[in-house]
Amino acid sequence: MNITPGPLLQNIDSPADLKKLNREQLHQVCDELRQYIIDVVSVYGGHFAASLGVVELSVALHYAYNTPYDQLVWDVGHQAYGHKILTGRRDAFPTNRKYNGLSGFPKRTESEYDTFGVGHSSTSISAALGMAMAAKYKGEDRKSVAVIGDGSMTAGMAFEAMNHAGVADADMLIILNDNCMSIDPNVGALKEYLTDITTSQTYNKFRDDVWTLLGKLPVGKNFSRDMASKLEAGVKGMVNRHSNLFEALNLRYFGPIDGHNITKLVDTLKDLRQIPGPKILHIVTVKGKGYALAEKDQTKWHAPGLFDKVTGEIYKKAYTAPQPPKYQDVFGHTMIELAEKNDKIMGVTPAMPSGSSLKFMMEQMPNRAFDVGICEQHAGTVSAGLATQGMRVFCNIYSSFMQRAYDQVVHDIAIQKLPVVLCLDRAGLVGEDGPTHHGAYDIPYFRCIPNMVISAPMNEQELRNLMYTAQLESNQSPFVIRYPRGEGVMPEWRTPFEEITIGKGRKIKDGKEVAILSFGHPGNFATTAIRELRTEGIDPAHYDMRFVKPIDEELLHEVFSKYKHVITVEDGTIVGGFGSAVVEFMAKHRYQASVTILGIPDRIVEHGTLKELYRECEYDAIAIAAAVRSAVKATGTSVSTAVNGSGELTIAG
Structure with missing residues (x-):
């Protein structure tokens, strides 16, 4: 389907083209950019509401700053579609998140305007600070x-970065x-704090008066910029106790301002570009701005899939038979x-109650299910704290996000042998979100930790039974259950619980x-x-191992005693994963x-x-069928190891 951008947007191939327009035309650019995002995402899919909310900001930043010389870092990247369109990727935008197409997130190898690859939240301040420190060291006037x-501000990493920025003297x-939203509504004291700032009528009136006053005060030998800064800081301290959070970190605070007022944004950003040192601008936006349904239900429209932009109907697959549920819903x-038992x-x-489906328990048992914000480390350790008091905690974190809490699993959970159940949603390949979200590494990075139980269900019934087993008093170890994104295989999945021997x-x-x-x-x-191989007269055995730690040695003795060829299959990296555990067993027992x-190759x-x-x-x-055919034809006894282009590892002994 050919989607044509508006008359101004279709002539913007870079920020240089954007800068040729006069300020009055920026309103039309914003309208055309917002409409183009709606048109493309409705037909081709992708994240939606986040980018609509920062259309004006995207335009203003590239209009006021000298990108790509000035370094612009977008946190997470859900919100960067407008940025991509304005920086030479407009015509390729329909390939967004498609195989061999544009990445759904900023990516350094894709464009010089993408200064930092993002996918996990709360990294932008640290990255931008590093860039600013480098510019200062090299004597560059780079912003x-x-x-x-x-x-993303709820994550500890963001506060660590602000703490450093306040003393780094970097520009x-x-x-x-x-906008009070990440994917689900934000939680915690910071949300209330920002709401207080935004709604304080006394502060906002005084702020406007102060800005006006400072803009009119003469700056010369009798009244220096330093004196103006001191007056500004003093007035803020007297009038607005709320701003002290950022001011106490030595960050000059400006705002809040309307993030949808393009003229105000451009003026403010141009002014701030001239002010040296670390500073923070607080803008207030609406996630999903410009599309009424997305404004009303921002979680649903974060990434809705394909939809009719006129009626708002979200297209669903047509099924003629009962379909299996998503693993996440089985978990939820x-x-x-x-919990009822x-x-x-x-x-x-x-911060993933919808994505993990813990929202079901949060709705029915709000005193027993918690969204702790974008804080994987805290999630791990607060779960450990609960476990010390006899609670059976299911801590649900996406596999790729679990990497951020690795120290907490080692230090706070495994060393103390606390029976926290770590449910790793989105384990393995995740699809269109790409390399920042693939859950490729959890098997090896957990397998090397003592005291861990590591499991994976083949279907919904096994997921239920592993969850049941993990919460029994007989289990006194950290218990990992990894399962993939998407649908399982059992339409009739509500089976009775059965304990599985660990x-x-x-x-x-x-x-x-x-x-x-x-x-x-x-x-x-x-x-x-x-099933396919049996039609060819080939009849391989099949073992569902369920656990990689402890691994079922009795089954492995049976396998290596009976079969000359063994093929392992996992949805994780082949380096140090399940297949490696099998080979280690083979070598140990000669x-x-x-x-x-077979698994995820050793590459991105x-x-x-x-x-x-x-x-x-x-x-x-x-691929599995092909590997079996190859094994049946194979001969020879020399020891060899080979990795083909896909990452398949073969060891013969």
Whole structure:
């Protein structure tokens, strides 16, 4: 479908073109940019409401600053669509988040205007500060700007960066985009604090008076800029106690101002560009601005999928038969079932109640399920604290976000052997969000930690049973349950709970010559491959291992005693993962077999649909079938190790 941008926007191929326009034309540019985002995302998909909320800011920044020489860092990147369109990627924008197309987030290799790759929140201030410090050291008059949402401000890293910025004497601007939203509504004291600033009529009137006064005061030998600054600081201290949070960190605070007033934004940014040192501009915006339905339900319209832009109908897949639920929803509903039986169960998530489906428990049991803000480290340690008091805590964090709480898992959970249940949603490849969100590394980074139990369900029934097992008093260890993004395989998934013996897998079927060992959801790919292979007279065995730590040694002894060829399949990196654990067992017990490891290769995997990425990484049903055929034909006894282009590892002994 050909989508044509408006008459002004279609001639903007860079910020230089934007600067050729007069200020009065910027209103039309904003209207055209907002409409173009609506037109493209409604047809091709992607994140939606966040970028609509910063249209004016995107235009104003590229109009007032000298990008890309001036360094602009967007936090997270959900909000950077307007930025991408204005910086030479307008015509390619329909490929956003598509296989081999534009990334859904700023990406350094994609454009010189993308100064820093982002995907996880709260990194922008640290990155921009580093850039500002480098500019100062090199004697460059280069400005650094970090755009961060109020949701991202809840993370400790943002406060660490502001604490440093206040004493670094670097020339940088922090723009706090305050819309009371990240993906879900923001939580915590900071939200209330910013609301107080925004709604304080006394402060806002006095602020306007002070700014007007300072703009009219003469600056000369009798009244220096330093004196003006002291007057400004003094008046702020007397009138607005709320601003002291930022002022106490030695950040000059300006605002709040209307983030949808393009003229005011341009004027303010041009003024702030001339003020040296660390400073913060507080702007107030509406997530989803310009599309009424998105303004009304900002969580739903964060990334709605394809929709009719006129009626607002969000298109759903047409199904003719009952469909399996998403793993996240199985988790969410199972939490309620378990909590009704066990009053010690609590749930914790760092700012992802909708994404993880913990929202169901938060609605029904608000005193037992908590959104702690974008604070993975805090989520880990507060879960540990609850566990010391006998609570059975399910801490739900996306696999890629779990990386941010690694120290807390080691120091606060594993060393103390606290039975926190770490539910890793989005484990494995995640699709269109790409490399910043792929949950590729959790198996090896948890497998090396003592006291850990690491599991993965092949289907919804196993997820429920692993959750049931983890909360039993018999389990006294940290318990990891990793499961993928998206739908499972069981439409009828509400099965009775059954305890699973920790460290025990299951044999799905016997076979000849070749054994497939799967860990987690890819076991279903193996099942599909086996159905195809049996029509060719090839009959491999299949084992669903369930646990990588402790691994089922009894099953592995059986496998290596009976089969010459072993193929392992996992939705994680092949380096140090499940397949590596199997090979370690083989070496320890001096078995002789050919082992092929299928999984995520040792390289950065870009974005695309899950089907496209499974195919690229060669551990879908087609790849598994091909590996079995190759194993059946293989001969020789020499020890060898090989990694092909996809990352498949083969070890023969």
